[in-house]
Amino acid sequence: MGAIYVDPVINRATVERDECVECYSCYNGMSKEHLNPTVVRLLRRLFKMARLRFDPEPDVCPTSALTPDELTWPRVIRRAFSDPLVPHESTGVRGRGTEEVKTNDLTGRVKRGEVNFTIELGRPGVGVRMYDIQKMTMALAKIGVAFEKNNPITTLMPDPGTGALQPEVLNEKILSAIIEVLVKIDRLEEILGVVREVEKQVKTVVAIATGVRCDENGEENDVAPIVQRLGFKLVRAKTNFGLGRITNPEAIKAGAGAGAGHD
């Protein structure tokens, strides 16, 4: 985000609060030394006077200068969508999305003939304002798609039918958020068309993924030919190998989802 800079007036590293997405990468990712700040500053000044520069480890904060703020609503959603170590209250899942196809072998969430879109705004590393996310959700709602109920973005919609988000969160900036919709494959082109149209109106990047169910031989020839025809290069994928098995005694007893993923 580039939210941390040295303020020349006070001569201290400062966090630009409006740009900071509360990802806590600076706080969680840096090793710490807990040195005396006065001594560290004095040494730096002496080195500077002699035109010398200490070559420290780049991932160490010598004085443990960064301390987390107490976050309140609506700023607290910045952290919920940016710090992967904090589970969303809505989903209980760490990160910004849901289990999507990662557990499809047990949940049967995506069936043959369906495609699960994960449209992630702000990724990689650019960040996004909630009002830009709302542009995408409202455009998708307009064409009548249903948003994944367990997705954190959906929980911010008072009425998922409109795609509008809670007004007080709209100016918040986050690292990224995933909009998740499940449709029949025959709507794939229509959805991608809408996404590409909205992309022109938002001031960020968009990472798109499509989740699909393979056939009994592990082949997938429904979605790949369409997206390739639309100009997307298929290089990388996440592959679920179908090794999951229901093992919770209650789930076995209830027959909950038995064989759900093995259609």
Added chain:
Amino acid sequence: MTNTLHRFGTTESFRDDIVIFARTSRGKNDKDCVPKLKRFLEMALMYNPVNLGDSAHGGALRPKELTPSAHWSRNLELDFRAVIDGIDTPTNAVVVLNNLEAAEKFLKEVKEADLGLCVNMSTSLENAMACSCAAGQPRHSLSYSLGFEGETEKLPNTQVLMLTTMCGHSMVSASLAKKMVDWVKEGRRTPEQAAKYLTHFCSCGVYNPSRAQRILEDAKKHTE
């Protein structure tokens, strides 16, 4: 989230980047899963992983409390045992390999172990297909990455993007990755050291220090 899916690069650039992870589904196979997740990671040890991770506690390189002597002598060894011993809750257990043959054998062993966990692989389509064939396990579901769109002019250069997108949560900043490229070019750090600094910021252990080292070695000679 899709934290390993949108890594930037060509198929060829993923030759040494295979992420295999095991996880559970709430209410279906999460009860008493901790020993199974630990076993999944234990099994990976004989295939020379380049990172192991647990999304709740981190990877094999984690930030630490240090003393100033760290600037001259610092232990940057990967601590796989800490990852395995640290699992205490249902989580994503992650194995990062830099060798297709090892990935094929590992998947086969995981299949035979029949842990009941949901096992996914994030890599090139070719690598995953090769592993599927070698293990005799047809693919169940796929999530294709369709890449990045929108204001892509806001993205950094190719090498920096390859380094930063290995952490899908974007915990590895483009500024730091760019700085590491520069430091390697200036001879201030080796590619191996620079790769390990970047790895510290990944909070779930999916970062591939081996691929990062290769990218930094390439970047020393030319910028893309």
